[in-house]
Amino acid sequence: MPARTTDDQQVDSTLARSSPLARLVQAPRAALVWMKSNRLAALVLALASLASVGGLVIVTLRIAAGRQPEVQVTLQQCLEALDEGRYEEAVSLAETLRQQSQAEQQSGGALYVLGAAMARQAGEALLKERENKYLLAANYLEQARREGFPPDRQAEGLYLLGKSLYYSGQLAAGRPVLREALEFDAPWRTELHGLLAAAYAHGTDADAARALEHNSGYLSDERLSAEARHRGLLQRAQILLRLGRLSDCRTALERIPEQSSSYADALVLRGQLLLEEARRLKTKKDPSTQDQQAAQAKFSEALQTLRSAEAHDTLSAQATRKAMYVTGLCLLEMGDTEAATNQFIRTHALYSGTPEGLAADLEQAELLRLAGDHL
Incomplete structure (x- = not known):
């Protein structure tokens, strides 16, 4: 075997240094040398590595926590919140219950809680909000009725549904429900x-x-x-x-x-009663002079009674607007068309958004039509 030359030894040395094993052995030593000569950079690098590891741990923990099973809402929890007057909580729980599986909804229980909470809140709401709340309650309770009220809630469910239908203006739909609710001893x-x-x-x-x-x-x-x-x-x-x-x-x-x-409203009704009695006397087949005089006396008494109703009215002015409208009718029956027209104009101007205001406007329009004035 020929002797190895110096060049061969240098090649072997270079190969040894460039082999993976050699680099693996020499890497820690080189890193240590670098760290000694670059201490600040090494410290920054170490801190960055530690932060990366910590972030990875946090992410891992969060993922693990997210995989924990969610707490299931029960119908009993919803009903307890409802019965204790915690309506907002009851609604929130019921909404969660609706998102769970259909089997856990327990025959319209979530819908019942939503409707019952809304109906009870409607009773405490401002007048302008009340009808809309009752309408929403009626929708929920009607759905709950179709799917089945919760056990032992049939009587109250029908009561709240019928009440909600009535106060949302659905009189015809509410009557049979209210009658059915009346069958329970509640x-x-x-x-x-x-x-x-x-x-x-x-x-x-x-x-x-x-x-x-x-x-x-x-x-x-x-x-x-x-x-x-x-x-x-x-x-x-x-x-x-x-x-x-x-x-x-x-x-x-x-x-x-x-x-x-209720006295102011009773006075308005008494005025209407006197008006009707006067009409009957006035429209007799052959009214006597005495009948005509009695009719005029009742018309006058009706006007006085209606003015008294306005004086006894509360700040709500419900009796006042009714009294003003009936006063116009009374004046019309007495044959004072001009005074009746002016009364209807005033009533409509003051209470245009009410049933009495609208009725007064119709009466006024009819009087103007009869007079040939289409303005």
Whole structure:
């Protein structure tokens, strides 16, 4: 074997230094040398490495935490919040419950809680917000009824649904629901009678006879407060007037004392009663002079009664606007067309956004048409 030359030894040395194993062995030594000569840079590099490792740990922990199972909302939690008057919490829980599987929704339970909470909040809301809240409550409760009210909530569900339908202006739809709710022995039976009386007394398909029946059911409750009884008597007088039972209407009105909050409205109704009595005398087949004089006397008494109603009215002015409109009708019946027209103009100007204001505007337009004035 030939002897190795110096050049061969240099080649072997170069190969050895450039081999992976050699570089692996020499790397720590070279790094140590670099760190000694560049201490500040080495410190920065070490801190950056530590931060990277810490960030990786945090991300890993967060991912692990995100994989933890979510806490499931139960219907019982929703109902407890509802019953304790924590309506916002009840709504939030019910919304979460709706997002869970259909099996966990438990027969419309979440929808029931949403509707019940909305209905109870509507009762405490401002007047301008109340109708919209009741409308939303009715929608939720109707869906809950189709899917099934929660156990032991059938009676209250029907009561709240019927009430929400009534106060959102859906009288025809509310009547059968209120009647069904009345079949249960529940603490709100008296209120249901009152709602049914009002629902049957109004609307295009009103039924005064059934309204009177439910009004009797309402007034039969001996536990009624004085003010609640007075409101019931006022409702009864309105129904009796619609039925043409004038004597019974007068009797009901006489039971409402002057100190009652319903007294101003009772005076308006008394004015309407006098107006109707005067009309009957005036429109007799062959009215005598005495009948005509009696009619004029009742017209005059009606005007005085309506002015008294305005004087007894509260800040809400509900009785006032009714009294002003009926005053216009009374003047019209008395043959004073000019005074009646002016009265309707004033009523519409003051209460244009109310039923009485709109009715006054229609009366005014009709009088102008008859007079040939189409302005």
